[in-house]
Amino acid sequence: MNAPGTVVYAGQQEPVGICYRIVMWEADALPQSSLEEWKDARKDLMAAMRDAGIKGARGKLSGLEKELHELNCRVIEGPLATCPRRALTCTRANALALLLAAEEGVLGFRVGACSVEVLLQAGEECDLVAMQESWKRSTEGVEWCSDAICEAMMPAAAARLQAEYRAADTLSETIAEEEAVTDLELSPFHHVTVLAREAVEALQPAEGRVMVDATLGGGGHSELMLQAGAEVWGIDQDPAARAAAKRRLAPFGDKLHVVAGNFRNAVALLQERGVQSVDGLLADIGISSPQVDCAERGFSFLNEGPLDMRMNPAAERSAADIVNTAAESELADILWQYGEERASRAIARRIVQERSKAPITTTTQLADIIATVLPRKGKQHPATRSFQALRIAVNDELGALADLLHTGLSLLRSGGRFAIITFHSLEDRAVKRFFEQVTRPEIDRPEWPAPRPNPDYAAKLVFRKPITAGEAELSANPRSRSAKLRVIEKL
């Protein structure tokens, strides 16, 4: 008899895969007494299963297996359903899933709320402890809890995973993208699209035209472009946004292509998919409302949540990593450059003092520390600028924007349009400067006797001044207050 978790294809003697279940839950999600109780019950059931297996009592074995599965679910899913940090656990599982997708020997995997099931190529007998240790080492930033378990899956569950694997054929990308859906991704996505009509009209989508929405988000702009008959390639680095846009835009079928990735790599992402040039490129920079509103994403100081702020939950550095490990001078620079925070040095000093006592792990903890340096004046919370700065640093937002600006035009056909919506002066300044640089036919310098042709000249301005929200939009959506739309057309 093969070990539990071993999978044999019909008609094949040799096992082709071994299934493991990795369970990761918060150490504090269960009281210690319940954990002990569960471990004992589980041990008894496992022993009974072993006996039943040896005696060949198949009916009893499957009954015991069901019981064991229910016991696991009760323990794992029960308390976590009410555990406020549940989503964080999902994010960790997702990070592990991404790692697994890239790992050699992993045939397939499936991500659950707080466990990951993995189908490994059958080979030498696996050393579970060593394997788990190696995953722990390679998932830097994924905080494994001391009760993490890596175990062989029971035969019926293993067979289910194997069947999914066979049906999926090519697992890694498909499952990572389509099925590694966490609870976070299934939650409702409410984002009011800013400058929707203005941006889409400027891009002139139509039947037969191909558009790129580099910031798919909830799909608001994309929907209008699809309604106009265009084909849309939607890029987003946030799995929750991609899942929401797919749901909303499903009626457009294969006119929409959703791409996971950072828009700084837009050219490569599209070329890999056979798209060499397009008619329009839109970027509605910044974060979406669900990113800010969801406490578990850690963007907002108004709600207690982990200090995270990653738009891409699999990205390496979270806000907590920066706050707890960056040098004081680096912290001060981040707050000054990206938040224009005048008290940057004092805040950085206080952060360093506080983190030497205990790590700073939550949004409200950081907001409270900042408030001790900057007493509240007026309506704005003293942490507003620092949180903006950290968010920009965590997601390298200005770096990604610069890369998109410098590569975006190369994707456009002649007459194609490039539209960017920004929400703060740092971004708008970068867009304005770049658009000026590429739309000026000549450049002049005081030391030159006459103007010279501009080697970067490649486009013309569609609007001389940025488009901003009108009265109706301003009163309906206060977030539109700071939005600026700039558009150029490739020559």
Ligand SMILES: C[S@@+](CC[C@H](N)C(=O)[O-])C[C@H]1O[C@@H](n2cnc3c(N)ncnc32)[C@H](O)[C@@H]1O
């Ligand atoms: C303001 S929302 C877009 C909303 C969208 N236009 C709509 O109407 O629903 C910005 C989105 O861009 C994504 N995003 C921001 N920077 C990105 C980057 N560098 N690469 C890919 N996606 C990015 C965010 O994850 C977010 O979902």
